[in-house]
Amino acid sequence: MEEQKGGLLLVMAHPDDETFGAGGLVLRHTRAGIPTYLICATYGEAGWMGKPLDAKKENLPEIRAKELEEASAALALSGVELWDYPDGRVAQSERRQITERIWEQISKLRPRAVVGWGPDGGYGHPDHIAMSAFTDAAVSAMTEGDRPALYHIAVDKPLAEFYTEAMRLAPTRNGFHVRTQEQVDVVIELDPDEVMMKLRAIDCHRSQLEDWRIALRDHPRLMQQGYGHEPYIAVASRAAGLTEKGLLGEFV
Numbered sequence: 367m368e369e370q371k372g373g374l375l376l377v378m379a380h381p382d383d384e385t386f387g388a389g390g391l392v393l394r395h396t397r398a399g400i401p402t403y404l405i406c407a408t409y410g411e412a413g414w415m416g417k418p419l420d421a422k423k424e425n426l427p428e429i430r431a432k433e434l435e436e437a438s439a440a441l442a443l444s445g446v447e448l449w450d451y452p453d454g455r456v457a458q459s460e461r462r463q464i465t466e467r468i469w470e471q472i473s474k475l476r477p478r479a480v481v482g483w484g485p486d487g488g489y490g491h492p493d494h495i496a497m498s499a500f501t502d503a504a505v506s507a508m509t510e511g512d513r514p515a516l517y518h519i520a521v522d523k524p525l526a527e528f529y530t531e532a533m534r535l536a537p538t539r540n541g542f543h544v545r546t547q548e549q550v551d552v553v554i555e556l557d558p559d560e561v562m563m564k565l566r567a568i569d570c571h572r573s574q575l576e577d578w579r580i581a582l583r584d585h586p587r588l589m590q591q592g593y594g595h596e597p598y599i600a601v602a603s604r605a606a607g608l609t610e611k612g613l614l615g616e617f618v
């Protein structure tokens with residue numbers, strides 16, 4: 367990754383986490399000219415297939431890497447580190463090595479804020495939970511003056527209600543149960559233009575679009591309500607300007 371200090375670093379587990387989980391936050395920052403970087407721990411090769419219809423299991427890593435590349439361009443990310451830890455088994459991987467590699471990237475990029483999964487992994491995905499722990503450990507290991515603010519992706523009650531309603535549009539066996547947080551610290555509310563930009567990035571992850579996400583396009587009000595609402599928890603923040611408008615307080 368190219369070095370440009372003072373930005374935002376996302377540490378995620380799978381291609382699509384950055385967009386589905388934090389696409390609006392990323393767009394807010396990149397559109398304001400703030401360099402935003404992504405670490406993605408796996409190629410997502412265990413992700414469910416069938417879309418596109420001719421997708422073969424052995425091609426999935428390549429397909430998902432390409433999708434991530436397109437989504438990164440749609441989000442205007444400054445750099446992406448795609449690692450090849452085993453999808454679904456990040457927790458059984460090189461715990462120490464992953465933590466050290468995250469630490470190295472933080473030391474190199476010197477972001478003002480790091481955004482990762484919370485200990486609930488959003489909906490309990492073991493890779494998300496593992497990456498949350500490694501990211502927290504890497505941030506904690508930075509010396510105090512160099513330590514960036516740390517935020518976790520969260521689900522609040524309105525977002526949980528959105529998922530319930532949206533998944534009803536096209537029920538599948540692949541539905542997930544989100545873990546709801548009673549209290550969150552920051553909620554990014556996207557305007558309709560931003561939601562459309564986020565949707566363009568979401569659509570890049572073609573192999574991962576559940577039927578409800580496709581059906582959702584015919585329900586613009588619901589889409590705005592869900593894709594336009596991104597809650598976060600401030601884990602340890604030394605960034606003074608914690609506002610509703612931007613994690614870094616630069617959008618007042």
Ligand SMILES: [Zn+2]
Nearest residue numbers: 379380383491
């Ligand atoms: Zn994921």
